[in-house]
Amino acid sequence: MSQAKKVLDIRLRLTGEVRTRFLEIKRAKGLTNSTEVLRLIINEYFEKHLAKEAQ
Numbered sequence: 001m002s003q004a005k006k007v008l009d010i011r012l013r014l015t016g017e018v019r020t021r022f023l024e025i026k027r028a029k030g031l032t033n034s035t036e037v038l039r040l041i042i043n044e045y046f047e048k049h050l051a052k053e054a055q
Helices: 016-029 034-054
Strands: none
Touching (some): 016 034
């Protein structure tokens, strides 16, 4: 399967506490794009919790 077909589109609505936390992360990291925030969260979680298992 080509890389173009390996795309995961995500549309996400955040409300309440989760929205607040997301925006705090966005501000703290100095990011302006919400997509970059989500990528950051995924990568940081992976490195902290799953990277050792993936090796």
